[in-house]
Amino acid sequence: MSGHPTYLLDRARIESSHTLETYRASGGYAALEKVLKTPVAPADVIEEVKSSGLRGRGGAGFPTGLKWSFMPDPKKDPRKRYLALNADESEPGTCKDRILLRDDPHGVLEGALIAAWAMQLEAVYVYVRGEYRLPYERMQRAIDEARAAGLAGERILGTDFSCAIHMHKGAGAYICGEETGLMESLEGKRGNPRPKPPFPAGFGLWGQPTTVNNVETLFNVPFIVERGARWFRGMGTDKSPGNFLCGVSGHVEKPGVYELPLGVPAREILEENAGGVWKGRALKAWIPGGSSTGFLPADKIDTPMVHESLRAEGSMFGTGAMIVLDETASVVRAALVLLRFYEHESCGQCSQCREGTQWLAQIFERIHDGRGRMEDIQMLSDLAHGMAPGKTICALSDAAAIPTHSVVRHFRGELEEYVREGGHPDLRARRRDPERGAERAVEAASEAASEGVRA
Amino acid sequence: MALPQDLVRELDELARKYPEKRAALIPALHRCQEELGGWISPEVIESCAEYFDLEPVEVWGVASFYPMFFLSPVGRHVVSVCRNLSCDLRGARSIVERVCARTGAGVGERSPDGKFYVETVECQGACTAAPMMVVDGVYHESLEEHDVDRILGGLE
Numbered sequence: 229m230s231g232h233p234t235y236l237l238d239r240a241r242i243e244s245s246h247t248l249e250t251y252r253a254s255g256g257y258a259a260l261e262k263v264l265k266t267p268v269a270p271a272d273v274i275e276e277v278k279s280s281g282l283r284g285r286g287g288a289g290f291p292t293g294l295k296w297s298f299m300p301d302p303k304k305d306p307r308k309r310y311l312a313l314n315a316d317e318s319e320p321g322t323c324k325d326r327i328l329l330r331d332d333p334h335g336v337l338e339g340a341l342i343a344a345w346a347m348q349l350e351a352v353y354v355y356v357r358g359e360y361r362l363p364y365e366r367m368q369r370a371i372d373e374a375r376a377a378g379l380a381g382e383r384i385l386g387t388d389f390s391c392a393i394h395m396h397k398g399a400g401a402y403i404c405g406e407e408t409g410l411m412e413s414l415e416g417k418r419g420n421p422r423p424k425p426p427f428p429a430g431f432g433l434w435g436q437p438t439t440v441n442n443v444e445t446l447f448n449v450p451f452i453v454e455r456g457a458r459w460f461r462g463m464g465t466d467k468s469p470g471n472f473l474c475g476v477s478g479h480v481e482k483p484g485v486y487e488l489p490l491g492v493p494a495r496e497i498l499e500e501n502a503g504g505v506w507k508g509r510a511l512k513a514w515i516p517g518g519s520s521t522g523f524l525p526a527d528k529i530d531t532p533m534v535h536e537s538l539r540a541e542g543s544m545f546g547t548g549a550m551i552v553l554d555e556t557a558s559v560v561r562a563a564l565v566l567l568r569f570y571e572h573e574s575c576g577q578c579s580q581c582r583e584g585t586q587w588l589a590q591i592f593e594r595i596h597d598g599r600g601r602m603e604d605i606q607m608l609s610d611l612a613h614g615m616a617p618g619k620t621i622c623a624l625s626d627a628a629a630i631p632t633h634s635v636v637r638h639f640r641g642e643l644e645e646y647v648r649e650g651g652h653p654d655l656r657a658r659r660r661d662p663e664r665g666a667e668r669a670v671e672a673a674s675e676a677a678s679e680g681v682r683a
Numbered sequence: 684m685a686l687p688q689d690l691v692r693e694l695d696e697l698a699r700k701y702p703e704k705r706a707a708l709i710p711a712l713h714r715c716q717e718e719l720g721g722w723i724s725p726e727v728i729e730s731c732a733e734y735f736d737l738e739p740v741e742v743w744g745v746a747s748f749y750p751m752f753f754l755s756p757v758g759r760h761v762v763s764v765c766r767n768l769s770c771d772l773r774g775a776r777s778i779v780e781r782v783c784a785r786t787g788a789g790v791g792e793r794s795p796d797g798k799f800y801v802e803t804v805e806c807q808g809a810c811t812a813a814p815m816m817v818v819d820g821v822y823h824e825s826l827e828e829h830d831v832d833r834i835l836g837g838l839e
Contacts, residue, residue, distance in 0.1 A: 416706045417745060419749075
């Protein structure tokens with residue numbers, strides 16, 4: 229439809245795409261065979277990934293090859309080394325890794341095995357969020373099939389290289405998607421992020437050198453190995469090459485996960501892929517890359533979906549997951565929903581985050597409910613400034629501060645209107661006309677508490 | 684309470700994946716919850732503490748950190764409705780209301796007949812098929828209110 233070249237979702241569209249048979253029939257495991265049988269030296273694999281410019285697709289956008297190169301030289305550091313494959317996808321708006329795990333698990337596995345060779349790993353742990361039952365089963369089946377076919381485990385493809393692959397099931401905590409929280413959780417503890425340094429490459433799982441990579445990130449690796457860094461750089465931008473999976477949710481005609489080159493204008497994705505804002509309505513606000521990247525107003529919709537452009541707008545690329553709000557939506561309500569989420573998911577170690585997320589949620593709630601004061605708007609800013617950047621062990625505090633700042637910056641008028649007029653329009657209507665208002669109560673968010681939004 | 688022999692063998696198998704046994708604690712709590720009544724009782728905490736050679740408070744600390752573990756009894760069926768933004772924008776509130784009306788349970792409660800436990804949950808990673816709910820671990824997506832009656836009505 230969009231005319232851009234694709235590769236990420238091509239196989240996932242084939243029937244039985246999750247099986248080894250289908251994967252091999254479409255050329256799967258050729259990249260693994262290339263690196264192990266040629267063999268391509270581990271350092272050369274890392275160099276190829278480095279020169280491809282691949283950036284992590286899990287939120288931070290860190291260069292993958294550079295991350296791999298931080299692992300200590302096995303000749304100088306004989307400790308066991310691990311990869312934690314981060315499949316704890318839980319950034320609100322984001323549902324792309326689920327598709328890859330479910331419909332193309334061998335692609336994920338091949339990426340992990342190439343990473344294992346490049347970093348000379350002892351084992352890979354695939355940390356899947358506990359709710360992803362079918363993706364977990366598909367990934368486990370892929371590992372079993374690959375092991376039986378000599379593609380994983382002992383003496384892979386008849387070479388001297390061995391690497392164990394283990395599945396690990398999480399239990400539903402957003403913070404375990406943070407790389408050090410994930411490692412704590414994988415060790416059987418509360419998912420409290422660790423202070424850094426030390427960084428995972430020096431002190432990771434069980435104190436051993438560890439790399440944490442996102443599912444979609446590793447999924448790109450076999451393509452890069454097989455087709456080359458130059459091919460990869462033919463898509464996307466100079467600083468952020470390749471395609472990415474863009475989840476589009478909220479008020480659009482055709483929500484879905486679409487494959488696009490980095491740098492495509494958000495408007496193109498909204499209008500051409502997602503069919504535009506639903507019900508013929510106008511756009512009010514949009515979130516570019518998952519809840520932590522904040523709200524942007526409609527007039528920013530021509531911004532290219534890529535790290536460098538979104539950063540210039542005070543936002544981030546994040547996980548590339550767009551959430552769209554139409555002209556009837558309440559940004560205050562949306563902010564309240566998100567701040568309650570961060571309040572719920574804060575691990576509680578840092579007081580700025582533990583207390584700050586609670587205060588922000590309470591302030592958004594009273595503004596929403598019609599109990600707000602004009603000075604609350606400044607208080608939102610002051611609190612968010614006290615929480616980030618760089619004031620806590622991990623970035624969850626930043627992730628709560630960014631949407632808060634974005635609402636004050638771009639939607640101050642709505643905040644002021646709620647304070648002045650008495651909260652959400654539906655609540656105002658109900659107060660004026662209790663009978664008619666009652667019909668609209670479903671839409672009213674002060675019901676949130678009784679609906680258990682706070683449960 | 685002694686853990687059933689079959690379950691102990693399964694936990695032994697799980698623990699072999701890791702260089703340190705404790706790493707199997709969360710997967711083990713999942714298996715215990717699935718096999719032993721749908722929740723993590725104080726007895727299960729004690730048994731797991733013994734199995735993993737930990738103090739019970741450490742197991743409490745872990746079990747209470749993760750939303751998927753229930754520390755009090757739930758119904759025969761667990762209904763979890765996503766309340767996060769993508770679902771909220773597409774009518775999650777009316778799904779919650781329908782679920783509560785249909786089951787007779789409030790959010791965070793069991794229904795009077797003990798058949799259902801209803802909760803709201805954070806993002807489940809099905810945002811492009813909002814609104815959604817999870818019933819006994821199975822995803823139900825792109826819901827409309829009448830789907831709730833069909834899905835819950837079909838349960839024993």
